[in-house]
Amino acid sequence: MKAYSVITFVFLFILTACTTKEGEKYQLRPYEQVTLQNGLQVLLVKDKSLPYFSLQMLIKSGAVQDPVSKAGLSNMVASLLNKSTEKHNATQIADIIGQMGADYGDNVEDDYTFIAASSLSGQRNKLIEIFSEIITQANFNVGEIERTKKQIISGLKKIVDNPPTFASVVYSSFIYGPHPYGRNVLGTIRDVNSIKQKDLIEYYKTFYTPNNSVLAITGDFDDSIIQEITKAFSSWKSHSIETKSFPMFPAITGVNIKLIDKPDLAQTQIRIGHKAIKRTNPDFLKLRLASIVLGGGFSSRLMSHIRKDRGLTYSISSFFGAEKDFGTFTVSTFTRHDKVGETVSETLSVLNKFKKDGITQAELDSAKALAKGTFPQALETAESFSRNLLLLRFYGISDDYLSDYYKNINKITLDEVNKAIESYLSPENLKILVYAPKQKTIDQLRPIGLLEVEDYKQFIE
Amino acid sequence: MKSFFLLLLLLSQLAFANITDTTNTTNTNSDYAKQVQFPVTKFKLDNGLEILVHEDFTTPLVSFNQWYRVGSRNEKPGMTGIAHFFEHLMFKGTPQFSSDDFENLIQSNGGTNNAFTTYDYTGYYVDLPASKIDLIFKIESDRMVNLIFNPVSIQSEREVVKEERRFRTENSVFGYMNEATFASVFKVHPYRWPVIGSMKDLNAVTLDQFKDFYRTYYAPNNSIVVIVGAVSAKKVKELADKYYAPIPSQKLPELNIPPEPEQKGQRVVTLRKDVQNPYFAISYKTVGAGHKDQYALDLLSNILSEGTSSRLYKRLVYNEQLVSSINSYDYTPKDAGIFTVNATVKSDVDLNKAIKSVYSELYNLRNKTVTADELQKAKNQVIKSYVDSLKTISGKARALATNQILFGNYEVMFEDINKYLAVTEEDIQRVANTYLQPQRRSLIKVLPSVHTRKTAKNSQ
Structure with a gap:
């Protein structure tokens, strides 16, 4: 179910990039936008280079809408869409999609949900039919709910066996505290067990509406597409939705370390970070450039100092996250148990120096070149382009973000980037999550900051 | 992340290695076979290097791939993992481009690069703005012959590769199970050991062994270059003549791999x-x-x-x-x-x-x-x-x-x-x-x- 989320992440990550000549508009693929009578916004990106057809629906609600004791609700709604509708049961839907050779997937994030399907172009009409049925006529059969609950719970238990994923999930709850971004989108075992059919139906009725959604259609189609889509979604009706306000991001004072103990681990996972920015923050691109210099590639400061010079890890990266509400600044890495203290303290000293001295003009120029050089790749396929358009609509950012990308990157000065680093990077106040055997690592961590220890088992109860 | 794709590629090989064409069947799907065809220009230099070009001007980029016909299949017991470890060393610089120069030059020209090793071959690739194609020819042809071997950087990279092994295998259930699977299915063939090698062998491999390995396998007649993107085949031919043609071909060792005997019991x-x-x-x-x-x-x-x-x-x-x-x-x-x-x-x-x-x-x-x-x-x-x-x-x-x-x-x-x-x-x-x-x-x-x-x- 979550195979999809990897793809999303990549697109979000690259969304920043840009193109070629100074001050020039980046030439976007042609696209059209129409709004249907029921309020559904539809984007059309025609691409006849290969024989495929793709539908991507963005629902502008995600896991932050889950009620306090029902974490995992939005994910369960999305998982159940293709398990029963007014017309078909789960097996029939699976067979219809399978027989076409089509792909179907859902991906729930904190802020939004993607439902996507694609097929060869010859199957276009059938794909539209089943896709619209899944989105508008899901009926949450009780037997399917129970089955899905068990499936999700076994998925939650399994996360512990995957150290990088588990570390990221626990880091998120450590750093966000009670903020809804701190919850695992999949929920908790207790909450998932408590979810009832009426909760699912209520969520679905509230948020799966045309005025809360945008549909991108990509691939090989002709002008009759609008009629076909209008017909397929004609029964779907809009209604108003309350906007939700976010709680405060918890303040961080000093260096706080949480060590999650699992004795048999063969390697230590490390996450270091603090609060970052909202996606609409005007310093977004400046921080993306700063992030490239700090931990965004093979020649980054972290890669060069921690991996290349000291051989402490195979991979280290940093990222200034930007969400609807505050994202996090995060450094991710891993190392052998006897080098945990050195890896953390060396990373902190790279961060301190980065904040104190800022970056050089040569580093900025190189980061700009990379941002611009990789931009065409981010928009290379018609589907990735469509996905970018959908996300911009979600954040309420104009498509000029894409066409002016080069121009805006070029405008950024060294002084602006260094000021942004100074304002948003805070190596003196941050949280560190370490997933390791306690006995082999605790003494190395004590001198670094305030330390608390927890057992991994409490996360699977 | 050199060779970040090692495992990924292993598992998705099937998607790349197999599929398409044009002969006639009654199935409408044969139309798809026609629709996915694209033209390719292929030529071979006198030193044996084969070059493939597909011109595609839809984005202003090129994807440059230099692959060598050497992988863990070419290894011997006691030296497992050398093909992959060596792939890491290919980023350690030459007299003309130091290791830092290499990474900085690619990034400051807007490119991204990486490499991977499989059982059968090792691939290096760079995606970058098409206007910079000259640069990548210069760098790739240079490191085919002029690599520097520095004991200090080998020692540090050894730890990096061991960390990679822990990440992929010791600390990953599927990595662990995958290694056990190949070791069980193959008892004779080199596919029985993992591409990343054993920890023991990673600790043991020496600078001289790396030099031998480089001299033996990194030759134009053991390599291919594939370029897809916004560049003409004519331009590629000119650059290939300029940068690769002077590199002499080498005699490649014969590889005698005994066939895996038929398994008789579970x-x-x-x-x-x-x-x-x-x-x-x-x-x-x-x-x-x-x-x-x-x-x-x-x-x-x-x-x-x-x-x-x-x-x-x-x-x-x-x-x-x-x-x-x-x-x-x-x-x-x-x-x-x-x-x-x-x-x-x-x-x-x-x-x-x-x-x-x-x-x-x-x-x-x-x-x-x-x-x-x-x-x-x-x-x-x-x-x-x-x-x-x-x-x-x-x-x-x-x-x-x-x-x-x-x-x-x-x-x-x-x-x-x-x-x-x-x-x-x-x-x-x-x-x-x-x-x-x-x-x-x-x-x-x-x-x-x-x-x-x-x-x-x-x-x-």
Whole structure:
């Protein structure tokens, strides 16, 4: 179910990039936008280079809408869409999609949900039919709910066996505290067990509406597409939705370390970070450039100092996250148990120096070149382009973000980037999550900051 | 992340290595075979370097791929992992471009690069603005011959590679199980050891051994260059003449790999780990890349496990609710392949019950033909994934390079769709009977270690 989320992440990550000549508009693929009578916004990106057809629906609600004791609700709604509708049961839907050779997937994030399907172009009409049925006529059969609950719970238990994923999930709850971004989108075992059919139906009725959604259609189609889509979604009706306000991001004072103990681990996972920015923050691109210099590639400061010079890890990266509400600044890495203290303290000293001295003009120029050089790749396929358009609509950012990308990157000065680093990077106040055997690592961590220890088992109860 | 893609590539090989063409069948899918064709210019320098170019001006980028015909297949016991470790050293610089220069030059010209190693070959690639193509010719041709060997940087990189091994294998259930699978299926062939090598060998490999390895395998006549993107074949030819033509060819060693003997009885390996759920993998030796049965085996795997309408998903995930996930694939490197079914069993389920259900589905495939609908579905899915793999210039470049390096002829890829379309229900049953027999099986089980099980019970 979550195979999809990897793809999303990549697109979000690259969304920043840009193109070629100074001050020039980046030439976007042609696209059209129409709004249907029921309020559904539809984007059309025609691409006849290969024989495929793709539908991507963005629902502008995600896991932050889950009620306090029902974490995992939005994910369960999305998982159940293709398990029963007014017309078909789960097996029939699976067979219809399978027989076409089509792909179907859902991906729930904190802020939004993607439902996507694609097929060869010859199957276009059938794909539209089943896709619209899944989105508008899901009926949450009780037997399917129970089955899905068990499936999700076994998925939650399994996360512990995957150290990088588990570390990221626990880091998120450590750093966000009670903020809804701190919850695992999949929920908790207790909450998932408590979810009832009426909760699912209520969520679905509230948020799966045309005025809360945008549909991108990509691939090989002709002008009759609008009629076909209008017909397929004609029964779907809009209604108003309350906007939700976010709680405060918890303040961080000093260096706080949480060590999650699992004795048999063969390697230590490390996450270091603090609060970052909202996606609409005007310093977004400046921080993306700063992030490239700090931990965004093979020649980054972290890669060069921690991996290349000291051989402490195979991979280290940093990222200034930007969400609807505050994202996090995060450094991710891993190392052998006897080098945990050195890896953390060396990373902190790279961060301190980065904040104190800022970056050089040569580093900025190189980061700009990379941002611009990789931009065409981010928009290379018609589907990735469509996905970018959908996300911009979600954040309420104009498509000029894409066409002016080069121009805006070029405008950024060294002084602006260094000021942004100074304002948003805070190596003196941050949280560190370490997933390791306690006995082999605790003494190395004590001198670094305030330390608390927890057992991994409490996360699977 | 040098070789970040090692495992990824291993698992997705099938998507690249197989699929498409134009011969006539009654199926409308043969139209797709025509639609995915694209023109390629191929030429060979006197020193043996083969170069493939596909001009594609839809984005202002090029994907440059230099692959060498050397992988863990060329290694000897005691030196396992050298091909992959050496791949890391290719980033350590030459007299002309130091290691830092190398990374900085690529980034400051807007490029991204990486590399990977497989059983059979090693690939280096750069995606960058087409206007910078000259630079990458200069760098890649330079490091084919002028690499510096520095004991200090080798020592530091040794730790990096060991960290990579811990990340992929020691600390990953599937990595661990995958290593055990290859070691069980292959007893003679070099595929029995992992591409990343053993920790012991990683600790032991010396500077002199690296030098020998470099001199032996990094030669123009053991390499291909594949370029897809906004550049003309004419320009590529000029650059190739300028940068690569002066490099002399070398005599390559003969490789005598004894064939893997036929397995006569089931092999079972049980591993204990501090895991929350049991895991298992059921594997069989199959065919090498390009063998005619590869196509039927891919479709068979599709019928078993692709998507929610597949046989194993419907039975083990949906109906019996024994496993939380189940997959299968037929991975086909050069000499021999592995057909694997692997699954994560639910924590409160008896592992053997899940294994039995898989056996029963494999029995059905051996004893009864699949339906025409099922086979058609599998063909549709395979063609769809083929089309998806060609949406980017780097995807096209990888497909060309894989076929060129394995078969010495990229055109094989354009025949794949029709080879899939030609597979019959009887072919599926025949390959099931040929390859998926119980006595040819390796069963790998990963079970929660004793103390984990106890605590799991206490907490319930």
